[in-house]
Amino acid sequence: MPLDNIFAEMLERVRAANEALIAAGVLPSGIDQSRVTVEPPRDAAHGDMATNAAMVLAKDASRKPRDLAEMIAERLRADTLVDRVEVAGPGFINLTLRPAAWIDALQAALKLGGDYGRSDIGADMPVNVEYVSANPTGPMHIGHCRGAVFGDALANLLVFSGFKVTREYYINDAGVQVDLLARSAFLRYREALGENIGAIPEGLYPGDYLKPVGAALAAEYGDSLAKQSEVSWLPLVRDKAVVMMMAMIRADLAALNVKPDVFFSERSLIWGGEDQVGATIESLRQRGYVYEGRLPPPKGAPADDWEDREQMLFRSTAFGDDVDRPLKKSDGSYTYFASDIAYHRSKLERGFRELIDVWGADHAGYIKRMQAAVAALSDRSAGLDVKVVQLVKLLRAGEPVKMSKRAGEFVTLREVVDEVGRDAVRFMMLFRKNDAVLDFDLVKVLEQSRDNPVFYVQYGHARAQSVFRNARAAFADLPQDIAQLTGAADLARLSDPAELALMRQIALYPRVVASAAAAHEPHRIAFYLFDLASEFHALWTLGNASPHLRFIIQNDRQLTEARLVLVQGVATVLASGLALLGVEAPNEMR
RNA sequence: GCGCCCGUAGCUCAGCUGGAUAGAGCGCUGCCCUCCGAAGGCAGAGGUCAGGGGUUCGAAUCCCUUCGGGCGCGCCA
Numbered sequence: 025m026p027l028d029n030i031f032a033e034m035l036e037r038v039r040a041a042n043e044a045l046i047a048a049g050v051l052p053s054g055i056d057q058s059r060v061t062v063e064p065p066r067d068a069a070h071g072d073m074a075t076n077a078a079m080v081l082a083k084d085a086s087r088k089p090r091d092l093a094e095m096i097a098e099r100l101r102a103d104t105l106v107d108r109v110e111v112a113g114p115g116f117i118n119l120t121l122r123p124a125a126w127i128d129a130l131q132a133a134l135k136l137g138g139d140y141g142r143s144d145i146g147a148d149m150p151v152n153v154e155y156v157s158a159n160p161t162g163p164m165h166i167g168h169c170r171g172a173v174f175g176d177a178l179a180n181l182l183v184f185s186g187f188k189v190t191r192e193y194y195i196n197d198a199g200v201q202v203d204l205l206a207r208s209a210f211l212r213y214r215e216a217l218g219e220n221i222g223a224i225p226e227g228l229y230p231g232d233y234l235k236p237v238g239a240a241l242a243a244e245y246g247d248s249l250a251k252q253s254e255v256s257w258l259p260l261v262r263d264k265a266v267v268m269m270m271a272m273i274r275a276d277l278a279a280l281n282v283k284p285d286v287f288f289s290e291r292s293l294i295w296g297g298e299d300q301v302g303a304t305i306e307s308l309r310q311r312g313y314v315y316e317g318r319l320p321p322p323k324g325a326p327a328d329d330w331e332d333r334e335q336m337l338f339r340s341t342a343f344g345d346d347v348d349r350p351l352k353k354s355d356g357s358y359t360y361f362a363s364d365i366a367y368h369r370s371k372l373e374r375g376f377r378e379l380i381d382v383w384g385a386d387h388a389g390y391i392k393r394m395q396a397a398v399a400a401l402s403d404r405s406a407g408l409d410v411k412v413v414q415l416v417k418l419l420r421a422g423e424p425v426k427m428s429k430r431a432g433e434f435v436t437l438r439e440v441v442d443e444v445g446r447d448a449v450r451f452m453m454l455f456r457k458n459d460a461v462l463d464f465d466l467v468k469v470l471e472q473s474r475d476n477p478v479f480y481v482q483y484g485h486a487r488a489q490s491v492f493r494n495a496r497a498a499f500a501d502l503p504q505d506i507a508q509l510t511g512a513a514d515l516a517r518l519s520d521p522a523e524l525a526l527m528r529q530i531a532l533y534p535r536v537v538a539s540a541a542a543a544h545e546p547h548r549i550a551f552y553l554f555d556l557a558s559e560f561h562a563l564w565t566l567g568n569a570s571p572h573l574r575f576i577i578q579n580d581r582q583l584t585e586a587r588l589v590l591v592q593g594v595a596t597v598l599a600s601g602l603a604l605l606g607v608e609a610p611n612e613m614r
Numbered sequence: 615g616c617g618c619c620c621g622u623a624g625c626u627c628a629g630c631u632g633g634a635u636a637g638a639g640c641g642c643u644g645c646c647c648u649c650c651g652a653a654g655g656c657a658g659a660g661g662u663c664a665g666g667g668g669u670u671c672g673a674a675u676c677c678c679u680u681c682g683g684g685c686g687c688g689c690c691a
């Protein structure tokens with residue numbers, strides 16, 4: 025029987041034991057088992073797994089935790105997977121599994137291959153993951169990078185867990201920023217016509233990347249635009265510039281292997297006389313969440329131009345926000361928030377019940393109002409989870425890399441990817457919790473040592489492949505596909521504690537994937553892979569001092585085959601996890 | 615002033631949504647290895663989980679509060 029998720033399996037068995045106790049009248053019927061868990065204990069002396077069942081159920085059962093634990097333990101002792109059961113501490117039930125259980129788990133991993141760890145807990149629920157959403161006003165810089173990688177990896181994780189995922193990029197192409205972009209591009213256009221434009225004025229975009237836009241405009245329109253007034257050339261120039269900027273951004277994303285399914289234009293919300301923003305406000309108004317009123321002036325950050333006025337407000341305080349939020353500016357146009365509500369309404373109308381937004385740290389103050397809006401629009405039936413990714417501090421051998429946005433001299437994403445490679449960037453962006461500030465050292469990520477987790481994990485996979493190459497040299501008739509050994513090999517030969525430890529680590533993978541997906545925390549995969557690689561390298565190292573623990577034993581083909589299966593298990597999981605992170609699993613290190 | 619995030623070993627950080635005696639890497643100390651099974655190994659020291667209070671069988675984790683750091687606070691997006 026394959027154990028594709030041994031922890032989930034044991035949880036079922038613990039619950040079954042409790043059901044038996046209900047049938048026996050020891051536990052009251054209808055008792056809530058939802059808080060019962062089966063976890064790997066921190067301390068290996070406590071066995072392979074521990075369940076809190078007795079402690080969680082004790083109160084409802086009106087029994088002492090330890091007494092109840094003994095009764096549950098008695099049932100579990102009969103389990104075929106279980107070797108030893110002990111009641112410990114305040115009422116933990118510690119389980120030690122038979123080696124055969126871990127062997128079953130290893131076999132399941134190999135049988136499933138790239139599908140090991142995959143689950144259907146998402147039940148095909150449509151989830152929208154919106155990430156990056158950088159303004160289309162220039163190339164992506166390193167600050168955008170983390171959100172892009174995070175969103176992409178999270179999407180991978182959710183797909184793997186059975187959700188129906190749409191990856192989405194929101195193009196902010198409707199505000200003042202893109203008008204500034206158009207004016208900047210217009211200067212480059214005049215420059216392309218031969219005019220000396222001098223220095224780019226303060227407030228416009230100075231970067232050289234707009235020169236091709238100017239050249240393209242000159243090629244397309246000749247000097248005709250130069251004679252027109254701004255009102256007539258601006259829309260043309262803006263559209264051209266946005267299209268070319270988006271092409272650049274797509275290319276930047278592609279360098280990271282990030283490929284959104286949908287690029288959603290903010291301006292499309294108000295195209296062709298169809299005012300979706302107005303419709304959205306109307307829909308909120310019908311629900312009673314829009315009113316005309318006054319706001320208190322913001323404290324602490326005194327605005328000299330504060331004007332106390334009656335304005336159109338969204339009652340976000342009805343959903344836990346601190347203050348109601350304006351929907352229209354003083355000139356009567358919609359606020360960014362208003363169109364953002366309309367955008368999120370579009371997501372709801374497209375059938376998504378679970379929305380995930382990935383934002384930069386500077387937008388954190390925006391979360392409550394957006395969640396309020398989603399709750400209001402969906403009558404609380406849909407959820408919005410906002411993942412805030414914190415700043416990336418770029419270092420070179422410990423020294424901060426200067427990045428000033430002025431004069432366009434920011435560090436672009438492309439520069440970084442070109443310097444250290446996509447894999448290093450992607451892995452390191454995920455080797456930290458999203459809400460913690462991240463140090464990214466351009467020198468360290470290229471080191472070939474244990475200090476560098478990217479290297480260490482990839483090397484684990486490469487080393488496994490190297491074992492197979494050497495094994496084929498030693499035993500010429502080994503099958504090309506090592507996984508074919510799974511059925512034939514006598515895995516009971518894997519009995520060394522270090523080998524069992526590795527099997528336990530492999531068995532943990534589906535559990536890690538499930539919890540990372542549920543928590544929307546892809547970094548857990550990265551840390552898990554580092555642990556798995558560490559265990560694997562440790563076993564390899566044991567072979568130095570103890571040749572009988574090497575993977576390839578010349579005069580014992582049977583043992584070699586068993587160990588190759590174990591190594592294949594490691595390689596399978598490393599490759600799977602790296603794929604979730606969007607990082608290559610190399611066959612050799614160069 | 616208010617809101618959000620963070621505060622865990624000298625440093626950089628994990629800690630599986632409340633579990634048992636809080637972990638890893640680096641650095642430090644002491645041994646070993648340094649014939650490509652190369653891109654090191656073993657052991658050790660090192661903690662008031664920022665401080666205080668609360669919730670309960672049980673708190674680094676949840677709540678309140680104080681301190682320290684970061685981000686933000688109509689008419690930018």
